Amino acid sequence: MTSSFDPEKLLNKTLVSLPPSGIRKLFDIASTMDNVISLGIGEPDFITPWHIRNAGIRSLEKGRTQYTSNSGLGELRSQTAKYLKRRFGMDYNADEILITVGGSEAIDLTMRAFISPGDEVIVPQPSFVCYGPLAELAGAVPVYLELKTENDFRLTAAQLREKITSKTKLIVLPFPNNPTGSVLEADELKEIADVIRRTDAAVLSDEIYAELTYTGKRHVSVSSLPGMRERTVVVSGFSKAFAMTGWRLGYAAAPANIIKALTKLHQYAIMCAPSASQYAAIEALSEGDGDIEEMKREYDHRRRLIVDGFNSAGLTCFEPKGAFYCFPCIKSTGLSSDEFCRRLLEEQKVALVPGNAFGSSGEGFVRASYAYSIEHIKSAIAGIIRFVGSLRK
Ligand SMILES: Cc1ncc(COP(=O)(O)O)c(C=O)c1O
Incomplete structure (x- = not known):
């Protein structure tokens, strides 16, 4: 006789109804692909001093x-x-x-x-x-x-x-x-x-x-x-x-x-x-005060590079004044945040996070972290420029 006991039914209903973090969704796909250039993760690329x-x-x-x-x-x-x-x-x-x-x-x-x-x-x-x-x-x-x-x-x-x-x-x-x-x-x-x-x-x-x-x-x-x-x-x-x-x-x-x-x-x-x-x-x-200042100077340099990069791809990006993220608008492409990120990943192997992962007011935007090396950011921006260019053809 098989039991109809389902332990999942015992789980807290609020917990079961909560969606998993939207940041993860795309990275699960990215992890199955080779040579992805990710600007997705919100953590410093520096090793602890x-x-x-x-x-x-x-x-x-x-x-x-x-x-x-x-x-x-x-x-x-x-x-x-x-x-x-x-x-x-x-x-x-x-x-x-x-x-x-x-x-x-x-x-x-x-x-x-x-x-x-x-x-x-x-x-x-x-x-x-x-x-x-x-x-x-x-x-x-x-x-x-x-x-x-x-x-x-x-x-x-x-x-x-x-x-x-x-x-x-x-x-x-x-x-x-x-x-x-x-x-x-x-x-x-x-x-x-x-x-x-x-x-x-x-x-x-x-x-x-x-x-x-x-x-x-x-x-x-x-x-x-x-x-x-x-x-x-x-x-x-x-x-x-x-x-x-x-x-x-x-x-x-x-x-x-x-x-x-x-x-x-x-x-x-x-x-x-x-x-x-x-x-x-x-x-x-x-x-550690000196370490902070050194890393911050480097982030600031990367910040300018990435904002210029998005703007030159035709994706308006207001100036981020803190943290290590920028949040460019992708509405001009006609794609949703999810579609933009999925296609960018499939077509150019560049991973960003859809803005709606951070709440519905983030729809029409994407999050890019600049806690990555200059070379890495440049390669990602080149892929984004190619992708946005291909949409306009
Ligand atoms: C705004 C904000 N608060 C808190 C955290 C949590 O950081 P941690 O638990 O690593 O200190 C993060 C991590 O991304 C964050 O972005």
Whole structure:
């Protein structure tokens, strides 16, 4: 007798109904092909600077292979607080920092710490793919806010005001933005903070690209504006600024009472972030400012090259001011984002990510990462120029 027992039916219904990340779809196809030139992945092509790797190695040599305290090494937390002050003028003590497994874990913890079933979470889009799904899994209703092309995908106070209701629990501020490269200037943030201060909502400010801005001005954290610190969780990490994606290390910075709640979740779910990564991160924060500047200079060079490349292919590309992505418009080709990326991959073996993977307002755009070498970017652009040319014949 065969059993009709179907374990899949036991799975959480919200989880089952969530689509997998749209970033992956095309890369599954690309992985079956040879010699694909990809501008698809959002991670630095740099190897973690040697002195940082060496600090991780040294910690292993010394046998530091045990759990650390749940919140992370005391030295790392105080270095993080010093770093935030030195680089961005942010005021946090060591006990207001929680070391997490990537910025990703800090985002998940923040969602779960604040959300009760039925709460609303405002998620501006296009943006990184995890906010909406994690909010839903925590029982919230994600309220998507469509960032507009005419504002270069920056959030305006008026747009935010329209989405706020009595159920708004959390507002995600995803700037500098993946995938658009847009940043918020201090005066724009101030207007946004004026709106938020009139609500009972908390803020999840994802500042993982804070080091990578090309405006000539330092990144401004919403948490440093009057009345915002007490309601904001700043999420950041080591992956992007220090080329440390595989070390899986990030942090949340927030007032101690919020950090205490996040730590409770982290303690049950994770225990602590990887020890060797934490030792390496102490070195990154204390001796790594020069590495950041060097990598940033290189990204800036690549940024100019790629934007010029897209524009010369006839695909309008506004200037990305942060992170390491550009977000050119492909509407002039008459193709959808999915068709454009699929055909570009099939016909020229160049992989980009369809803009709609980051929310419906990304339709008509594609994301290209410039965390690749100049040669690599040039080859990809040549393929894109050939592809767009062939459509016009
Ligand atoms: C905007 C944004 N936030 C957070 C993350 C998560 O980074 P990690 O978990 O590697 O720190 C990413 C990674 O791509 C990202 O683009």
